[in-house]
Every structure is written in structure tokens, then in C-alpha cells.
Amino acid sequence: MSLAEDRVTPGARTDVMPVESSKSAIAWGPIIGGAVAASGITLILLLLGSGVGLTMVSPWSGESSSAATVGVTAAIWLVVVQWLSSAFGGYLTGRLRTKWAAIHTDEVFFRDTAHGFLSWALATVFVAGFLASSLTSLAGAGANAAGQAAMAAGVAGGAAAASASDTDTTGPSMSTAYFTDALLRPQNIADRANADNGAAAAEISRILLQGAVNGSVPDGDKAYIAGIVSARTGLSEADARTRVDTVLKQIDDAKVAAQAAADKARKAAATSALIGSLSLLVGAFIAAAAAALGGRQRDEEEDLVAVSRGPLV
Structure with missing residues (x-):
């Protein structure tokens, strides 16, 4: 039986239409107060976490915690x-609102939870500006690592390309320079190596760059590079080929390491985003539940005060 039915007295008219309340169901004062309090608590705890986190990092070798430990600790602390x-903000929102008279218990519970949710949402908007830089850094970590992978892929020929562009601004573009070099390769590789030191180095750099783009260096290019290395260093053909293979492997290892770093940063960013979204959802639930608890305790206190005062004469 509803509250309205409980208050019906014998002989009273029951055909009177109920009057709609002119007061809004939202009390913005407690909502704003709870949001401000939640924002203040957030900033205090974030500063505390930053101070503790700095103690885990040291410029001295072997004295810092691992990156995984720091990342996990930071994620847990944000939660x-x-x-x-x-x-805290939701509870204050529930305790600070005024008592709703002649309102069903279920409606009071709904309004309290709604006020707690609105307080959480407002506090989240307040704090979003302070967390924007951190979230942007996490989201951009994968892109930065991917850019490093691309730089590593072109590290073999980047400097030589710049050198070639400085010395010959009218020559072919880098996309066609490799094929031009292939057409103009001399029959005697030693003559090429001894005739023009800078041109030979630039040509090798363009070959390495083309190999980085394609994923591998053809055997013919490897033999050509080995011939130039042999003529320049005095090594035998076999030793020169071994040196070429060693350098190419170092380039491939650098590419793989950069790709692994990019994948690790991507996974870390994805994990942080998922944990952050889950934490926000749970935070919204906690704020709503805390507001309902605070509102119920406030109504109970009001009822106790009313009982202690006794009936009005």
C-alpha cells in the first residue's frame, strides 16, 4: 500500500486529483558540493601518489623499480x-540534501542514487583537465613507439640521404636514386670505391635504405656492398661479406626491437585505457551507492530528532 493510501482518513474524499509539486527533484547545491569535495580529494591523492611514485624512480642504475612495477602501481593507485x-563525494551529496517530505521510499532511493551519479559526473569533468595530459601521454605512447620503429627502419640511409640532398639538389629523388645507382654501377667495383669516397658511401646508404623499405637487401646488392667494403678496407671478399651480413643483422635487430617496444607500449596503453574505464564505471556506482547511504542516514537522523521532540501540541 502506498504512502498516499496510508494517509487516507475515514470519510475523506478520495476523488481529489493529486497536486504536482513545483519543486525540482534535483538539488544542485549538494551535487556541486559533493563534486567539489570529490575533486579536492582526487587532487590530494594524486599529488600523494606522485610523491610516492617519484621515490620508486632513480637516475642511478639498479636503484629504480622496474617499469612494469611502476606502471602497475600507478594503475592501482588511480583506481x-x-x-x-x-x-566521499557521493556520501556528502546524500547527507547534505534536504529531506523530501511525502515522497515514497523507492523514489527517495532513486533520487539519492541519481544525485550521487551526477556528483560523480561533475567531479569527473572537473578532474578531466588535470588528467588530460597523462591520458594523452598514455594514448600516444604507442604512436611514438611506432614512429621510432619507422625511424629505425630508415636509420641506415637517413644521414646519407640528407648528405646527398645537400651535395646534389638537382639529382634524382630518393625513390629513384637506388635504381639510378643500379644502372650506373661500374664493372670494376674497386674503381668505384677508390674514385669517390662520398659517392660510394651515399650509394651504400641508399641501398640499405631501399632494403629497409623492402624488408631485405637482395643478394646482388649485398655482393656489391661487400665489394666496395673489400676495396676500401683491404678485407677479403669473404670477410667483407661477413661484415656486411653482420651490419644488416644489426639493422634488422634494431627494427625488431623498435617494433617490440611499439607493441609493448600499445598493450600498456590499451590496458591503462581498459582499467581506467572500468574504474570510472565502478566509481560511478560507488558514488551513487554512497549518496543513497548518506541520504538514508540523514533521513533516519531527522526521524530520530522528530521522535525525541515528541508530538506537537
Whole structure:
């Protein structure tokens, strides 16, 4: 039986239409107060976490915690910050609102949870500006690592390309320079190596760059590079080929390392984003539940005060 039916007295008219309340169901004062309190608690805890986190990092070798440990600790602390601030702000929102008279218990519960959710949402908007730089850094870590992979792929010929562009601004572009070099390769590789030191180095750089783009250096190009290395260094053909293979392997290892770093940063960014979204959802639930708890305790206190005063004469 509803509250309205409970208050019906014998002989009273029951055909009177209920009057709609002119007061809004939203009390912005407690919502704003709870949001401000939650934002303040968030900033305090973030500064505390930053101070603790700096103690885990040291420029001295062997004295810092691992990157994985620091990352996991930071993620856990962000979750704790979100939950504590949401609980505190939601509880204040529920305790500070005025008592709703002649409102069904279910409606009071719904309004309290809605007020807690709005307080959490407002506090999240307030704090979003302070967390924007951190989230941007996490989201851009994967892109930066991918850019490093691309730089590593072109590290073999980047400097030579710049040198070639400085010395010959009218020559062919880098996309066609490799094929031009292939057409103009001399029969005697030693003559090429001894005639023009800078041109030979630039040509090798363009070959390495083309190999980095294609994923491998053809055997003919390897033999040509080995011939130039042999003529320049006095090594035998076999030793020169071994040196060429060693350098090419170092380039491939650098590419693989950069790709591994990019993949690790991507996974870390994805994990941080998932944990952050889950933490926000749980924070919203905690704020709503805390507001319902605070509102119920406030109504109970009001009822106790009313009972202690006794009936009005």
C-alpha cells in the first residue's frame, strides 16, 4: 500500500486529483558540493601518489623499480583514488540534501542514487583537465613507439640521404636514386670505391635504405656492398661479406626491437585505457551507492530528532 493510501482518513474524499509539486527533484547545491569535495580529494591523492611514485624512480642504475612495477602501481593507485573520491563525494551529496517530505521510499532511493551519479559526473569533468595530459601521454605512447620503429627502419640511409640532398639538389629523388645507382654501377667495383669516397658511401646508404623499405637487401646488392667494403678496407671478399651480413643483422635487430617496444607500449596503453574505464564505471556506482547511504542516514537522523521532540501540541 502506498504512502498516499496510508494517509487516507475515514470519510475523506478520495476523488481529489493529486497536486504536482513545483519543486525540482534535483538539488544542485549538494551535487556541486559533493563534486567539489570529490575533486579536492582526487587532487590530494594524486599529488600523494606522485610523491610516492617519484621515490620508486632513480637516475642511478639498479636503484629504480622496474617499469612494469611502476606502471602497475600507478594503475592501482588511480583506481583507489577514483573509488575513495567517489565514495566521499557521493556520501556528502546524500547527507547534505534536504529531506523530501511525502515522497515514497523507492523514489527517495532513486533520487539519492541519481544525485550521487551526477556528483560523480561533475567531479569527473572537473578532474578531466588535470588528467588530460597523462591520458594523452598514455594514448600516444604507442604512436611514438611506432614512429621510432619507422625511424629505425630508415636509420641506415637517413644521414646519407640528407648528405646527398645537400651535395646534389638537382639529382634524382630518393625513390629513384637506388635504381639510378643500379644502372650506373661500374664493372670494376674497386674503381668505384677508390674514385669517390662520398659517392660510394651515399650509394651504400641508399641501398640499405631501399632494403629497409623492402624488408631485405637482395643478394646482388649485398655482393656489391661487400665489394666496395673489400676495396676500401683491404678485407677479403669473404670477410667483407661477413661484415656486411653482420651490419644488416644489426639493422634488422634494431627494427625488431623498435617494433617490440611499439607493441609493448600499445598493450600498456590499451590496458591503462581498459582499467581506467572500468574504474570510472565502478566509481560511478560507488558514488551513487554512497549518496543513497548518506541520504538514508540523514533521513533516519531527522526521524530520530522528530521522535525525541515528541508530538506537537
